[in-house]
Amino acid sequence: xxxxxxxxxxxxxxxxxxxxxxxxxxxxxxxxxxxxxxxxxxxxxxxxxxxxxxxxxxxxxxxxxxxxxxxxxxxxxxxxxxxxxxxxxxxxxxxxxxxxxxxxxxxxxxxxxxxxxxxxxxxxxxxxxxxxxxxxxxxxxxxxxxxxxxxxxxxxxxxxxxxxxxxxxxxxxxxxxxxxxxxxxxxx
Amino acid sequence: xxxxxxxxxxxxxxxxxxxxxxxxxxxxxxxxxxxxxxxxxxxxxxxxxxxxxxxxxxxxxxxxxxxxxxxxxxxxxxxxxxxxxxxxxxxxxxxxxxxxxxxxxxxxxxxxxxxxxxxxxxxxxxxxxxxxxxxxxxxxxxxxxxxxxxxxxxxxxxxxxxxxxxxxxxxxxxxxxxxxxxxxxxxxxxxxxxxxxxxxxxxxxxxxxxxxxxxxxxxxxxxxxxxxxxxxxxxxxxxxxxxxxxxxxxxxxxxxxxxxxxxxxxxxxxxxxxxxxxxxxxx
Numbered sequence: 001x002x003x004x005x006x007x008x009x010x011x012x013x014x015x016x017x018x019x020x021x022x023x024x025x026x027x028x029x030x031x032x033x034x035x036x037x038x039x040x041x042x043x044x045x046x047x048x049x050x051x052x053x054x055x056x057x058x059x060x061x062x063x064x065x066x067x068x069x070x071x072x073x074x075x076x077x078x079x080x081x082x083x084x085x086x087x088x089x090x091x092x093x094x095x096x097x098x099x100x101x102x103x104x105x106x107x108x109x110x111x112x113x114x115x116x117x118x119x120x121x122x123x124x125x126x127x128x129x130x131x132x133x134x135x136x137x138x139x140x141x142x143x144x145x146x147x148x149x150x151x152x153x154x155x156x157x158x159x160x161x162x163x164x165x166x167x168x169x170x171x172x173x174x175x176x177x178x179x180x181x182x183x184x185x186x187x188x
Numbered sequence: 189x190x191x192x193x194x195x196x197x198x199x200x201x202x203x204x205x206x207x208x209x210x211x212x213x214x215x216x217x218x219x220x221x222x223x224x225x226x227x228x229x230x231x232x233x234x235x236x237x238x239x240x241x242x243x244x245x246x247x248x249x250x251x252x253x254x255x256x257x258x259x260x261x262x263x264x265x266x267x268x269x270x271x272x273x274x275x276x277x278x279x280x281x282x283x284x285x286x287x288x289x290x291x292x293x294x295x296x297x298x299x300x301x302x303x304x305x306x307x308x309x310x311x312x313x314x315x316x317x318x319x320x321x322x323x324x325x326x327x328x329x330x331x332x333x334x335x336x337x338x339x340x341x342x343x344x345x346x347x348x349x350x351x352x353x354x355x356x357x358x359x360x361x362x363x364x365x366x367x368x369x370x371x372x373x374x375x376x377x378x379x380x381x382x383x384x385x386x387x388x389x390x391x392x393x394x395x396x397x398x399x400x401x402x403x404x405x406x407x408x409x410x411x412x413x414x415x416x417x418x419x420x421x422x423x424x425x426x427x428x429x430x431x432x433x434x435x436x437x438x439x440x441x442x443x444x445x446x447x448x449x450x451x452x453x454x455x456x457x458x459x460x461x462x463x464x465x466x467x468x469x470x471x
Contacts, residue, residue, distance in 0.1 A: 018267060020266065021257070033245035037246040050249060054255065061265050133240060133243050148205040148206060155202070170199070170202060174201050180236060184243070
């Protein structure tokens with residue numbers, strides 16, 4: 001999509017495995033902003049997001065030798081490293097909060113959920129050029145993708161918190177992707 | 189498995205979002221290796237999330253590039269271009285981080301999952317493969333049995349239909365009011381034998397069915413005789429190819445007082461061999 005992505009995944013993998021400055025430069029210039037966007041959506045403070053994104057690059061750099069191109073796409077692999085690192089950070093942070101404060105209720109109803117997203121959105125105003133494509137999705141689809149992809153909830157947790165059956169999660173996720181697909185086409 | 193239904197079930201979307209259970213993931217990985225449509229659907233869904241990441245990119249704070257590069261250097265994760273000229277140093281420098289990998293994997297939680305999961309998938313995939321091979325064998329054998337049974341049933345049906353056709357044939361003969369039915373009974377030495385002659389009184393046509401007669405030995409044929417005024421007149425031989433119980437058309441007989449059957453050499457004889465007399469019946 002970006003004009004800078006002019007290397008095929010195959011070439012990029014070969015380049016990264018060389019582990020030289022040229023490889024790092026290419027990786028950073030082409031992928032840093034997207035990966036940072038993912039991290040920012042999960043870690044809602046600029047200060048902490050900066051910490052996490054550094055770790056993400058170190059991990060990509062370290063584990064590129066373990067990447068198996070037969071099993072998936074490099075870009076997706078990198079995004080998932082960013083997601084996992086940010087989600088882990090989020091978990092450890094909320095664990096600390098839980099120790100400090102009174103225990104959080106497991107059940108969050110829809111209103112609280114929306115309030116929370118509103119707060120997060122205000123926090124996200126910290127970031128330069130923050131664009132939330134998902135806002136254009138139907139609310140019930142958006143919340144599913146956000147909870148799964150950016151908040152790391154499991155199917156069971158989502159079903160509990162939104163009070164919907166597991167089967168509905170599957171069909172709504174499918175619907176969300178169909179919507180997203182048409183939306184993304186418009187952006188091209 | 190119905191691949192279309194599998195693809196449209198939403199499982200692929202759950203997978204790319206990280207929502208699929210480990211069991212679902214291992215099944216999906218096994219299927220994608222053997223089915224390009226599933227593989228393509230996964231790649232498409234992944235590309236969508238890549239596009240989303242691209243569109244939702246956030247500009248990195250400026251100094252970070254230099255900062256990360258310095259960190260990689262300090263952690264000895266760089267292959268310096270100058271070093272490649274130094275020859276022997278290269279292996280030790282580049283090998284160090286690789287040697288460190290197992291430790292760092294144990295320390296760092298998210299990436300710890302990578303190799304473990306990979307083995308998990310491999311094991312699950314092999315198990316699935318063995319299961320599916322077993323299932324294939326089982327279904328193959330069952331299918332073989334089924335087709336044998338089907339062939340048997342078909343053969344049975346064929347023979348029953350043939351019998352029915354014979355009976356229907358005879359039934360139409362018997363129903364015809366012009367037909368006279370003459371029962372030919374076994375002679376004293378062969379009391380079980382039985383044959384029936386259907387004689388059309390109008391057209392003079394004669395039909396013969398061997399109800400209970402042993403199959404003639406090779407080279408022999410049953411020959412039907414009409415007794416006309418005390419003299420035997422040949423009414424033809426019973427066709428070798430015909431089914432015994434089928435009413436086979438013989439030669440026309442204009443006038444007769446009795447019928448008899450002898451066992452003769454193939455093709456029949458002009459005069460009956462009386463020692464080979466099997467059945468007879470008078471009108």
